[in-house]
Amino acid sequence: MVCSSAQVLKERPRVSPIPGRYCRFCGPLIGLRPPRGPSPPTKTWILKPPTPLGGLPSAARKKTHPNTMDVNLGQNGIAILGGGVAGLAVLAALHREGIRAEIFDRAPSPDPRGMGFILMPNGVAAVRDLFPALDWPRISRQLDTAHLASSDGTIIQRQRLSHTLCVSRTGLINGMTRALPAGRVHYNAMVVSAGMEGDHLHGVQLADGTEVRAGAFLGCDGVGSRARRWLHPRRELNPVRYFELLSLMPAPLISARLGNTFRKFYSPGGKLAVGIVPFGDSVVWFVQMDRTLKDMLHWRPAEVGAHFRELLANWPDPVPELLATTDFSGSHVWPVSDLDPLPNYHRGNLLLLGDAAHPMLSFTSQGAGSALEDAVLLAPLLRGITTPDGFAGAFAEFDRLRRPQCSAWVAAGQDLYQAFCEPRTSANRVPLVN
Ligand SMILES: Cc1cc2nc3c(=O)[nH]c(=O)nc-3n(C[C@H](O)[C@H](O)[C@H](O)COP(=O)(O)OP(=O)(O)OC[C@H]3O[C@@H](n4cnc5c(N)ncnc54)[C@H](O)[C@@H]3O)c2cc1C
Numbered sequence: 490m491v492c493s494s495a496q497v498l499k500e501r502p503r504v505s506p507i508p509g510r511y512c513r514f515c516g517p518l519i520g521l522r523p524p525r526g527p528s529p530p531t532k533t534w535i536l537k538p539p540t541p542l543g544g545l546p547s548a549a550r551k552k553t554h555p556n557t558m559d560v561n562l563g564q565n566g567i568a569i570l571g572g573g574v575a576g577l578a579v580l581a582a583l584h585r586e587g588i589r590a591e592i593f594d595r596a597p598s599p600d601p602r603g604m605g606f607i608l609m610p611n612g613v614a615a616v617r618d619l620f621p622a623l624d625w626p627r628i629s630r631q632l633d634t635a636h637l638a639s640s641d642g643t644i645i646q647r648q649r650l651s652h653t654l655c656v657s658r659t660g661l662i663n664g665m666t667r668a669l670p671a672g673r674v675h676y677n678a679m680v681v682s683a684g685m686e687g688d689h690l691h692g693v694q695l696a697d698g699t700e701v702r703a704g705a706f707l708g709c710d711g712v713g714s715r716a717r718r719w720l721h722p723r724r725e726l727n728p729v730r731y732f733e734l735l736s737l738m739p740a741p742l743i744s745a746r747l748g749n750t751f752r753k754f755y756s757p758g759g760k761l762a763v764g765i766v767p768f769g770d771s772v773v774w775f776v777q778m779d780r781t782l783k784d785m786l787h788w789r790p791a792e793v794g795a796h797f798r799e800l801l802a803n804w805p806d807p808v809p810e811l812l813a814t815t816d817f818s819g820s821h822v823w824p825v826s827d828l829d830p831l832p833n834y835h836r837g838n839l840l841l842l843g844d845a846a847h848p849m850l851s852f853t854s855q856g857a858g859s860a861l862e863d864a865v866l867l868a869p870l871l872r873g874i875t876t877p878d879g880f881a882g883a884f885a886e887f888d889r890l891r892r893p894q895c896s897a898w899v900a901a902g903q904d905l906y907q908a909f910c911e912p913r914t915s916a917n918r919v920p921l922v923n
Contacts, residue, residue: 516683559700562589565875568703570680571710573600574658575843575860579707580673582868583621592635592709593693593701595679598749599666603658604737604821605773607632607751607766610652612858618659618724619670628660630768631725634750638758638911642802652749655766656772656857680710683719683903688837689877690719700867705838705871705880709860712826720836726848729824731760732794733851734776736811736820741770743807754804759911763801763808774811775853779910786880790820825851827903830896830906835884838877842867847895852909859895866891 562568567583569576583590604921608616608629615622632655635648666674679696683706692702708716712726747767757763760779762847765772776797780786785793801808827850834846843860870883 498792500655517594517605530832539865555676560688560702561590562701564704564877565589565796566591566703566869567705567707568693569707570716570810571708571714571843571845572596572674572676573709573711573843573860574665574857575582575845575863576707576709577669577674577708578615578619578861578864579842579867580669580909581665582864583871584670585619586872587867588868588871590707592674593678593680593695594674594676595696598676599659599662601659602821603662605655605657605766605768606736607854608654608656609854612855612861613652613654614883615858615861616867619861620665622668623661623664625654628664629654630657630671630766632643632766636750636752636803638754639762640801641750641752641757643757645755645913655751655768657768657855661857662694662695680715683716683839685703685719688744688881690837690839704877705840705884706877708839708841708845709843710845712844712848716839716846717831717841720833720839720841721771721831724828724831726826726828729786729826730850731777731779731781731909732823733823733825734778734817734820735773735823736775736794736795736796736817736898737771737773738769738811738813738815738819740772740811740814741811744768744770745799746807747772754808755913759913762909763804765807765811768872772811774815777909786822786824790822793817793822794820823851827899830892830899832890834888837883838880838884839869840887846900847892847898850906851897852904852905855898857904859898863891 495521516790560568565588567588567590569580569590569592571633572580572592573737576592576594599893605824619643632650632653635646636648637645637648639645677697678699680693680701681696682694684692684694684700686690690706692700693706694700706716708720710716717724743765744767745764749767751764751766753762753764760782762777765774776793777787783796785796788796794812798812801812803809826848828848831841831846834841840846842863844856846863849855849859867883869889870887871880874880874883
């Protein structure tokens with residue numbers, strides 16, 4: 490049976506339901522029966538790279554976690570590691586294709602943190618496709634203009650925006666979760682290690698000792714992805730270049746004044762900007778500052794806020810008003826980092842999606858949108874696949890189709906970062922949105 494024996498890791502599984510047994514994750518427990526014929530090679534657990542091979546043998550794990558029951562999604566099933574925007578979107582897309590898939594996320598519940606993001610037309614189209622019944626008026630606000638100005642009042646640019654929304658992250662995550670079939674998202678399920686056999690990932694292990702087996706695995710575990718470290722142990726995120734102080738605050742009057750306009754102000758000297766996005770009766774607003782100007786990365790949000798209150802006191806309306814009324818203890822300091830494009834997003838039956846595959850700087854406004862688009866593109870490629878080799882082939886095709894576009898966004902983010910750092914001239918491009 491999946492969850493009880495050290496033998497599990499040494500035997501090729503045959504899947505069958507075990508009457509009367511239930512797993513806390515998947516309901517009726519799926520069993521593994523010993524194979525007939527010769528044993529396949531022993532599998533190895535990868536714990537935390539850079540210690541690549543070796544690790545916690547199953548027997549020891551069971552001693553430490555005697556009450557865990559394992560999960561087997563079968564050869565056709567897919568385990569999704571991480572249930573943020575990418576994970577939830579791909580679960581919806583796979584469900585639509587009739588493919589069994591389940592999410593394992595380390596958070597105790599849908600993570601309520603996060604303020605919001607701008608979804609460009611590609612992201613909006615992807616959400617509308619996957620979640621047609623979302624309550625858009627509740628979770629988003631249409632943006633039709635971007636108004637960009639220097640902090641000395643000079644207008645830099647007015648730009649029409651079409652099909653662009655400011656979306657509450659919590660609203661989107663909750664709406665997506667509600668639209669999914671019940672029981673497919675497992676929380677308190679932190680993935681800690683992977684069992685590899687050559688290029689084949691046969692299972693992952695959760696922090697509580699649970700083993701999860703499936704025909705394929707999707708690494709949707711965000712910027713700091715563990716799954717990415719299994720594929721590319723030597724690839725590190727680029728050093729943090731700038732940080733953002735993000736705040737969401739009730740401000741009905743300011744929101745009404747902004748209408749459907751996104752405003753952004755830039756320091757003439759570069760490296761510092763403030764963006765303000767209306768959202769319902771609130772505004773999401775942020776300060777972006779290059780670390781070389783002042784490194785406040787490890788300051789508390791309230792300390793960063795107090796510093797900006799002085800520094801930006803003479804910036805145009807409504808910046809001083811926002812600074813005066815924001816309670817910065819509820820703000821978030823976000824160290825922004827990216828990763829140079831990876832040489833591939835997959836190995837065998839493991840594929841990376843969303844920020845795990847292509848973290849990009851926030852200037853692109855493609856973090857969430859690109860994750861949503863990944864899901865829309867991937868699911869039809871997996872239609873009818875029943876073998877690990879089939880998954881590997883489809884993942885290679887996804888990689889071929891998707892990587893050039895995402896690599897271009899990563900590069901665009903880096904160009905926009907350079908422009909952000911330069912003194913403003915009428916000629917240079919401005920990083921538009923966050
Ligand atoms: C709490 C939170 C708040 C955010 N707020 C904003 C915001 O206000 N504005 C903005 O522009 N972007 C925000 N982001 C980032 C934005 O959501 C992503 O850039 C984008 O949507 C891509 O989504 P993703 O699913 O690839 O990554 P994410 O949305 O980061 O999701 C990754 C998921 O993987 C889970 N996870 C990570 N490691 C493990 C593990 N070992 N085992 C199991 N699960 C794991 C995390 O709990 C998370 O749910 C936020 C992300 C998070 C997690």
